[in-house]
Amino acid sequence: MSVAIEVQNLRCEFRVNAxxxxxxxxxxxxxxxxxxVPAGSVLGIVGESGCGKSTLARLILGLLKPTAGTVLVDGxxxxxxxxxxxxxxxxxxxxxxxxxLNPRHRIKDIVALPLTAQGTFSRAEIERRVAQILxxxxxxxxxxxxxxSQLSGGQRQRxxxxxxxxLEPRIxxxxxxxxxxxxxxxxxxxxxxxxxxxxxxxxxxxxxHNLAVVEHVASEVAVMYLGRFVERNETDALFRxxxxxxxxxxxxxxxxxxxxxxxxxxxxxxxxxxPANIPPGCRFNPRxxxxxxxxxxxAPTPMVRAPQGMVECHLA
Amino acid sequence: xxxxxxxxxxxVMFGGRSAxxxxxxxxxxxGETHCLVGESGCGKSVTALSIxxxxxxxxxRSAKRMSFAGTDLLSLSDREMARLRGxxxxxxxxxxxxxxNPAFTIGSQMAEVLTRHKGGSRTAALxxxxxxxxxxxxxxxxxxxxxxxxxLSGGLRQRVMIAMALMCDPELLVADEPTxxxxxxxxxxxxxxxxxxxxxxxxxxxxxxxxxxxxxxxxxxxxxxxxxxVVERAPTAELFRSPQHPYTRGLLSxxxxxGRVQRDRPLGSIPGVVPAIGPGFAGCAFRSRCSHAxxxxxxxxxxxxxxxxxxxxxxxxxxxxxxxxx
Numbered sequence: 001m002s003v004a005i006e007v008q009n010l011r012c013e014f015r016v017n018a019x020x021x022x023x024x025x026x027x028x029x030x031x032x033x034x035x036x037v038p039a040g041s042v043l044g045i046v047g048e049s050g051c052g053k054s055t056l057a058r059l060i061l062g063l064l065k066p067t068a069g070t071v072l073v074d075g076x077x078x079x080x081x082x083x084x085x086x087x088x089x090x091x092x093x094x095x096x097x098x099x100x101l102n103p104r105h106r107i108k109d110i111v112a113l114p115l116t117a118q119g120t121f122s123r124a125e126i127e128r129r130v131a132q133i134l135x136x137x138x139x140x141x142x143x144x145x146x147x148x149s150q151l152s153g154g155q156r157q158r159x160x161x162x163x164x165x166x167l168e169p170r171i172x173x174x175x176x177x178x179x180x181x182x183x184x185x186x187x188x189x190x191x192x193x194x195x196x197x198x199x200x201x202x203x204x205x206x207x208x209h210n211l212a213v214v215e216h217v218a219s220e221v222a223v224m225y226l227g228r229f230v231e232r233n234e235t236d237a238l239f240r241x242x243x244x245x246x247x248x249x250x251x252x253x254x255x256x257x258x259x260x261x262x263x264x265x266x267x268x269x270x271x272x273x274x275p276a277n278i279p280p281g282c283r284f285n286p287r288x289x290x291x292x293x294x295x296x297x298x299a300p301t302p303m304v305r306a307p308q309g310m311v312e313c314h315l316a
Numbered sequence: 317x318x319x320x321x322x323x324x325x326x327x328v329m330f331g332g333r334s335a336x337x338x339x340x341x342x343x344x345x346x347g348e349t350h351c352l353v354g355e356s357g358c359g360k361s362v363t364a365l366s367i368x369x370x371x372x373x374x375x376x377r378s379a380k381r382m383s384f385a386g387t388d389l390l391s392l393s394d395r396e397m398a399r400l401r402g403x404x405x406x407x408x409x410x411x412x413x414x415x416x417n418p419a420f421t422i423g424s425q426m427a428e429v430l431t432r433h434k435g436g437s438r439t440a441a442l443x444x445x446x447x448x449x450x451x452x453x454x455x456x457x458x459x460x461x462x463x464x465x466x467x468l469s470g471g472l473r474q475r476v477m478i479a480m481a482l483m484c485d486p487e488l489l490v491a492d493e494p495t496x497x498x499x500x501x502x503x504x505x506x507x508x509x510x511x512x513x514x515x516x517x518x519x520x521x522x523x524x525x526x527x528x529x530x531x532x533x534x535x536x537x538x539x540x541x542x543x544x545x546v547v548e549r550a551p552t553a554e555l556f557r558s559p560q561h562p563y564t565r566g567l568l569s570x571x572x573x574x575g576r577v578q579r580d581r582p583l584g585s586i587p588g589v590v591p592a593i594g595p596g597f598a599g600c601a602f603r604s605r606c607s608h609a610x611x612x613x614x615x616x617x618x619x620x621x622x623x624x625x626x627x628x629x630x631x632x633x634x635x636x637x638x639x640x641x642x
């Protein structure tokens with residue numbers, strides 16, 4: 001199987017001012033991440049806010065330049081490609097369809113923009129493709145004439161998906177695509193994304209904080225903590241036998257609709273992770289319930305985990 | 317015994333045109349956690365705000381009955397309501413950053429609640445603030461008194477909001493999506509905290525949420541809202557075991573459940589969107605999305621009984637089987 005996304009030793013640092021007179025701080029948002037996504041599969045990425053998942057998405061989209069490491073999309077280095085070629089290869093769908101659609105343009109013009117920007121499509125061809133993709137995502141031609149404010153949240157997210165797919169990219173980066181939607185609409189959008197992937201042979205990188213959603217859509221899942229993948233495995237294996245204490249805590253904190261079970265005590269404590277202040281040793285150790293002396297001194301290295309995953313924990 | 321909070325036939329109108337809440341009835345008993353669940357725009361937040369008399373300009377509320385611990389809320393003057401609010405009824409919101417004042421320290425905002433409602437010295441109020449911050453699991457509470465909201469994480473800010481809501485020993489806490497803006501790990505911690513407070517302080521909680529997972533885990537009783545109406549009310553276990561309203565059933569089928577995932581099968585979903593409800597709308601508001609709808613759904617809909625404390629708004633007779641996707 002060919003590889004859609006290949007990421008090697010990717011690192012991204014930001015410098016931030018801590019205050020007028022304080023020294024500049026370094027925030028390591030993505031710290032030496034390596035992985036690959038086979039074509040046609042879905043890699044889910046989960047983690048808390050600030051763990052670097054959206055930065056990773058921006059790096060892969062070529063919206064941010066990495067401090068070190070490489071991103072190969074469909075075997076090509078993104079920075080060797082011009083913007084038009086990049087747009088034909090990889091497209092994003094973002095969380096908030098209220099913010100990601102220009103409020104002053106009609107839906108069909110928004111969806112047509114990637115085609116127009118290429119500069120190689122005739123007007124008739126653009127119209128044909130826009131009509132086709134709108135229908136494919138379940139929007140009527142009448143919807144195409146409307147402004148974003150006249151659409152519901154779910155319809156707007158359909159429009160955002162249409163825009164992402166109109167250039168027929170191979171890879172789509174979905175960054176929290178359903179987090180702003182109601183559950184009934186979330187289900188519609190997840191089903192649509194699943195259909196499109198199957199019919200068009202797409203590869204998804206699917207970022208979400210909702211583990212139940214990720215379990216539903218992803219073939220493989222990576223758990224991110226303070227800029228690193230701390231565990232990665234096939235979805236079923238990861239959910240059945242999580243190796244990292246952080247993965248275990250995340251899984252426990254999913255509140256399934258089962259009455260009478262109460263809210264679990266996940267025992268993570270209050271020490272919130274701070275990417276500007278990554279602790280020595282294992283970066284998870286201040287919140288870990290089973291940390292031992294070694295965890296506070298030595299950073300764990302990735303260990304192979306069956307069937308084809310990895311985990312970064314001394315105790316796994 | 318009458319309920320702590322007793323609302324019957326609440327109507328909320330904005331600008332005389334759109335009806336945000338249409339005849340909703342809601343009872344919250346002393347010491348229970350009552351979940352009001354529904355999707356965006358169903359009127360759940362507006363219901364909460366109308367209890368507090370905090371509706372945005374242009375919003376008008378009316379009801380057959382709206383009483384709190386025997387007091388008629390509708391007849392209270394603004395000043396009388398202000399005395400109740402934050403004192404005997406407290407409210408916390410979804411986004412703790414926007415509900416805390418960024419220009420004042422945590423300590424001064426917390427102390428003000430107590431000195432304003434109960435008088436007493438600022439020192440005593442600050443002591444109470446420290447005690448409550450400890451109680452809600454905030455480490456180093458003395459240090460927090462001098463901090464500003466932006467110096468705290470989202471989870472800590474929500475804990476501060478909860479501590480602040482408890483300053484005057486309220487009987488009812490109205491919590492509007494208190495964990496929606498938080499990470500799942502922090503959400504679990506905050507919900508556990510609310511459950512502990514309810515148990516230890518005998519606090520009644522009206523929890524507004526869209527998340528059926530939260531409902532299942534924390535609620536004693538549930539009211540499901542759709543398009544401004546309470547379409548189903550039941551004890552939690554009963555609602556999940558035998559939901560009656562097609563909307564409740566549809567909602568339950570939309571939720572992916574970990575461990576029971578069938579990746580190749582689509583999730584259940586509810587087709588269509590919530591209709592616009594103008595004045596003069598009659599019949600069932602869900603009929604345009606319901607697979608059971610027929611012409612009789614355009615007429616007045618009966619409230620049917622499916623158990624001693626379980627009723628729902630639908631023409632269909634109750635069915636007691638495993639939940640089916642609508």
